[in-house]
Amino acid sequence: MSAVTTLIIQTQSASRLPCRGKVGMATLIIAESAIFAIFVVAYLFYAGKSLTGPTPREVLNPPIFFSICLLSSSLTIHFATKFLERGRRGAFLGLLSLTILLGGLFLYGTAREWYRLIYEHGLTISTNLFGTTYYSLVGLHAFHVTAGLLMLSIVLLFGLAGRVAPEQAGRVDVLSLYWHFVDAVWVVVFTVVYVVAR
Amino acid sequence: MSSDAMAIHAAEVGAGRPWVQTLHEWVTTVDHKRLGILYVLLALIFLIIGGIEAIVIRIQLMRPHNDFVSPQVFNRMFTMHGTTMIFFVIMPVMFGFANYLVPLMIGARDMAFPRLNAFGFWLTAFGGLLLYFSFVGGNGLYGAGNAPDVGWFAYAPLTSRAFSVGHSTDFWTIAVLVSGFGSIATAINIITTVLCLRCPGMTLSRMPLLAWMNLVMAALVILAVSPLTAAQIMLSIDRYLGGHFFDTQAGGSAALWMHFFWIFGHPEVYVLVIPAFAFASEIIPVFSRKPIFGYPAMVAATVCIGFISMAVWAHHMFTIGMNSMANTFFVLTTMIIAVPTGIKIFNWLGTMWGGRIQFKTAMLFCVGFLFQFLIAGLTGVMLGTAPFNWQLGNSYFVIAHFHYVIVGGIMFCLFGAFYYWFPKVTGRMLNETLGKLHFWLFFIGFHLTFDTMHIPGVLGMPRRIYTYEPGRGWDTWNLIIGIGAFIQGLAILIFVANLVFSYFRGSKAGNDPWDAWTLEWSVSSPPPSYNFASIPTVSSRRPLWDRKHPEDPDNRYE
Amino acid sequence: MAEKHKTEWRVVVGRATGIVVLLGGILLAAGLCNASAPPDNSVPSIFDPRSTPAESISHLSRFVLAITGLIFLVVFSLLLYAIVKFRNSDANSNREPAQVYGSTQIELAWTIIPILIVVVLFLATARVIHAIQDAPKPATAVEVTAIGHQFWWEFRYPALGIVTANELHVPVSDSAHPTPTFLKLLSADTDHSFWVPQLAGKTDLIPNRVNGMWIDPKQTGIFLGQCAQYCGTQHAKMLLRVSVDSPEAFDAWIHVQKQSVNRDDREVTGRQVFETTACVNCHAVGGTNATGRFGPDLTHLMGRSTIAAGAAENTSENLRLWVQNPGAIKPGSLMPAMKLSDADLDALVRYLETLH
Ligand code: HEA
């Protein structure tokens, strides 16, 4: 709600109306935040309420390296769009590929952790409340990373085909908003899963 | 876009083309007006279906120990009735009107994202189909069908695999989930359209109230439907992947679902009612021949309602054994919401005060709305009084309260909106005589049904029972309620007949039949597909008033 | 001229309808307030309370009704006045009325007055919430654990070692020697809600959660209620009877209930049928091998006036029909049809009738 109202106030002071893409994406992000908020609430509500093991303390290791990957990809996409605006295609494509690489690394990290949990600790989504909430929350986030990677890859393909010019910088900027959101959510998920409810 | 616009234009001109071509144009359209009409038609179909389910409920309850339908069928009926009416009648019809009217009223040529708009509509339609497919596929094709029977708020653990075998609950979940995505898409569209596509001069403080209220409605959809989406995902995880979110056997919590559902559910009822407020805010001024009284207060009250409605959800849960602190808190927030709502009622009254009220059918419906919404709000306050709620909760009093709001408030406004904007959409007036008949029949049927419905609630009759014991003082009331429901059905038949009759035979409307003041009346009826040949510029809240009274323009007083 | 006639006719019809609706409304309102019941408590009206929480709720409710009724009268009169006074009587004139855009003072007035009303309502409510929910439990209180099952009630008196079903017995309580009953509410499967309108408001029974409520009945008699939270197919026939007994009658009832075996043993055949069919998996009868917990305890079945949570009178025909085909009385009930031969059935029913 608050984000919506600040947008409203901005439009009143600015002489020009805000850009459609950004407002649309901002609204989508608010909706997504609400979805994540509910999952986080469920996670916290059930923390420590599992009737059987394993518990988070026994099996979870904070994926610090992969988190750094994901967070730094926010920087790379930011500069990628900046370069696109200035028309530096090469730098744009390079940074965009780096972003995708970093995001991919993160996904790989998640996959490895899940593999370990499932095959070494026997923790699945139906094992206990921890399993249910953990896979749902982290999985929901991973799903968003995947969606973001798909969209970034499409941009990359178009870029390689020479179809992304500075005029499209606005659109890429909107996409980067989404990617920043995915990163920001990870900060929350990380804190909740690996710090608070451990 | 433009090629599509031309195609639509061609469609309007060229009659006598093969019907498949027309059908193809409607199915692939991204024009906000056509999508609006599609939404409304979809909702009308579901209104008839949901209404027939209500009639089945009422026939079964006409007398004690009736056996018109089995308990299983009865439970499916109220579940389907509730789900259909909320998700596939009122939501789509409101989106339809918003789609049609918002761009026209703010001087835009379309919604911000036309294709997303079409996507949203088809998701909603698909969701509705899924829900009704459960009649066939609920038990798998061989086991005949069964529709969901968990109630429209589907409390856990009744929805878990253990208590609801087969696929009917899955159909319910997925249908609501899918249509929820559609709603979110449409809400994003409405917000972006209102914020980004206003014509020159149309500052937020000059926007028609309808646009303002739809903005708030859309914001509420974003904040309310998303939690429901999350909860439905969790429920699907439980049902398909063996999760335990709401599995009480594995330590899961039944109360958590209640919280999640009502975090959606309460704002949802304001999602439904705020667009109705929007209609009243456009119709009452025009037929009172006065500008809306207290425009800034109206806007502020709407935004207030939006905010407060996020913090009252647990008034649906006063009986689940929350501690006294929590109960007291939710009593307070619930009652506070009466204040901004009251402000609205008083402002509509203030608009009528000193006016020259013309009782066209549209206005009749709006006056009916004022009267009935007042009562409905007051019974809401009674329910909000926690101890009173311990008696009334889950009784027929609750059913009476919310049908009073939804039918007496929202549906009345909605019918008003039909009579008011039908000329703009089709170019023809709805018949006034049939309209008055529709109004009075519906009015009588409504009061017969829902006034009496409060009483069995007070006499201890719970909701969702397929039959009841004789001799508890409920029998006569239930009979009267049933008769009223039939009269309502008759009234709606007359309404549908009026729609059809007037579409072909109604008198020509002209651009501005009501001598109204907002931008949609400045274009032809029906409007051209591009809406405005040249984008208008406005300098007040009532641009057409300024045009009609150049000597006394509005912006001097705003 | 004809046109004029028509409008007059409409006005008359309109007014007449208005008056009828108004009168109807007043009658209804009166009916609502006076929904007091016949003395045998067959109508469980919330405005006919016979126990403390229900009484204080009823008081508060009348207060809220009065205030909201007043608000209704004021706003409705204003609306009526506006409709009559400001209707467009001269259809030919198209002069616009004075254009008024608003008034801050008036706006303030109709913000502040409702706020004050809300404060009053809120304080009155908060007091009653506190009085009911935070009431201390006296040492003399009777404790009962109520467990909701899909479509029947289990009642346990942990201090007395009694288990029974569907018909709750509690002592009447007088202010000199208060013996309120405190209920602990649990559920074995889905949500249910305990609601006997004349005794107290409802409280839900939720799996995995312990809820509580209390009653303090002032009058003996049978009080009717039923499950008030949708719990599945037979939610409708999950009825509830509370028998408020005089202290002597309550003691006598306890005395009977405490005896685990209290019957003549002539019905050997019936007993054999019972003990060799699946009955024992689901039902308990004191002093036999029947210890099932899935269905109601049958040890003192004949002490109850109804069977299957109030779905039928406790008569031998009904018992027979029930055991033969529970679905005939209560479709969707979780007791299966037992498919016994007629002779076995008769013996079994005769046996059941010895369970006093
Ligand atoms: C769709 C629209 C809608 C609207 C607008 C409302 C409006 C309100 N509702 Fe209602 N409600 C529903 C739809 C709606 N409701 C539905 C669908 C359910 C049931 C769901 C289910 O269980 O299936 C429900 C259930 C429901 C309950 C739960 C009952 C239960 O299950 O136990 C409660 C309890 O507090 C409640 C309260 C209120 C209140 C206080 C308002 C307030 O917003 C009303 C405010 C308006 C006024 C008060 C009138 C005007 C004001 C004045 C004239 C000013 C002066 C007045 C005062 C100072 C008091 N509602």
Ligand code: HEA
């Ligand atoms: C938008 C919301 C909406 C609307 C418009 C309605 C409209 C009506 N509702 Fe509904 N209702 C709900 C939302 C709505 N309801 C919800 C959310 C529930 C809770 C469900 C739950 O507990 O899970 C509910 C529950 C509910 C119950 C309680 C069931 C129970 O608890 O056991 C009843 C009982 O009378 C009822 C009756 C009616 C009636 C008579 C109408 C009438 O106004 C309908 C009038 C319309 C028609 C009659 C159809 C149109 C006409 C024709 C098709 C012509 C043919 C007609 C005839 C043959 C007569 N509704």
Ligand code: CUA
């Ligand atoms: Cu138990 Cu309803």
Ligand SMILES: [Cu+2]
């Ligand atoms: Cu609510």
